[in-house]
Amino acid sequence: MKSENTVVGLIGEMLNPVSEITGPKANAGLKLKSENAVVGSIGEMLNPVSEITGPKANAGLKLKSENAVVGPNANGDGDGVRDLGNGSSVVYFPRFLSYEKSWEYFHYLDKHIPWTRPTIYVFGKPFVQPRDVCYIASKGLKELIYSGHKPDAHSWDDYPPLKEILEEVHKAFPGSHFNSLLINRYNSGNDYVGWHADDEKLYGPNPEIASISFGCERDFFLKTKSQGEVVREPPSKRAKKNKVEKHCFKLKHGSLLLMRGNTQRDWLHSVPKRAKAESARINLTFRRVMQMSSRRLLL
Ligand SMILES: O=C(O)CCC(=O)C(=O)O
Numbered sequence: 001m002k003s004e005n006t007v008v009g010l011i012g013e014m015l016n017p018v019s020e021i022t023g024p025k026a027n028a029g030l031k032l033k034s035e036n037a038v039v040g041s042i043g044e045m046l047n048p049v050s051e052i053t054g055p056k057a058n059a060g061l062k063l064k065s066e067n068a069v070v071g072p073n074a075n076g077d078g079d080g081v082r083d084l085g086n087g088s089s090v091v092y093f094p095r096f097l098s099y100e101k102s103w104e105y106f107h108y109l110d111k112h113i114p115w116t117r118p119t120i121y122v123f124g125k126p127f128v129q130p131r132d133v134c135y136i137a138s139k140g141l142k143e144l145i146y147s148g149h150k151p152d153a154h155s156w157d158d159y160p161p162l163k164e165i166l167e168e169v170h171k172a173f174p175g176s177h178f179n180s181l182l183i184n185r186y187n188s189g190n191d192y193v194g195w196h197a198d199d200e201k202l203y204g205p206n207p208e209i210a211s212i213s214f215g216c217e218r219d220f221f222l223k224t225k226s227q228g229e230v231v232r233e234p235p236s237k238r239a240k241k242n243k244v245e246k247h248c249f250k251l252k253h254g255s256l257l258l259m260r261g262n263t264q265r266d267w268l269h270s271v272p273k274r275a276k277a278e279s280a281r282i283n284l285t286f287r288r289v290m291q292m293s294s295r296r297l298l299l
Pocket residue numbers: 011012182184193198211220251269271283285
């Protein structure tokens with residue numbers, strides 16, 4: 001996770017990514033200070049969370065999937081869009097997949113995914129990622145490299161349930177074309193992902209990230225990037241940069257959360273440690289790697 005001028009820790013901790021993807025400025029200005037946390041090495045800060053804004057979604061947004069348990073009648077529990085302002089928004093469906101099916105997926109993934117807990121390098125220092133991970137990607141995509149680590153890209157074909165879930169996500173968001181997936185397993189409340197934005201260049205300028213959760217409910221926080229972190233626009237255009245805004249979602253078993261618009265440009269997200277989270281959680285983040293031609297983005 002980094003942007004052209006900012007290094008905020010890819011996928012929670014990955015700074016220092018690799019030239020092709022990240023460009024030469026990746027290591028500039030490494031310690032970023034926000035009002036509540038020092039974002040920087042590793043993005044592993046367990047920042048105090050305050051002034052979390054409550055749910056105010058409920059835009060009655062309908063999903064198009066036949067199999068997914070979604071839509072305005074599925075529950076009254078915050079379905080819909082949360083507008084973050086300035087072109088950023090989050091769509092949340094607490095019950096995207098049924099309870100039973102979600103446990104089936106959980107157990108399948110827990111058992112069959114070739115989990116790794118790689119050592120990455122932050123400021124040249126080795127650091128073990130604080131959760132298990134796995135990367136799935138369509139063939140022929142640009143490689144994902146972060147913090148001196150290049151995850152093996154596994155094939156969708158080896159994990160039919162993942163293709164099934166991908167299909168549900170595509171049905172839910174017509175026109176979406178996710179082609180890669182980062183899977184996280186948080187074995188306990190000690191596992192976490194620090195503040196970061198999924199803003200690598202290979203995802204294009206306004207990446208949409210679809211996140212599905214199974215198992216233990218965990219808090220998912222969003223906060224605005226503070227001064228110095230959002231640098232692509234003149235001060236007059238930045239969203240209230242001096243006031244850190246926060247949002248929280250309790251990501252339920254079977255839920256879907258989509259980040260879209262300017263969310264990766266203007267906001268950071270995290271899943272902090274939680275002493276009370278005793279069981280495991282598996283999270284899927286679907287992404288689209290843009291295929292670049294010499295002159296234009298291939299869609
Ligand atoms: O576990 C989650 O809900 C978020 C994971 C995440 O942000 C990531 O993989 O980039």
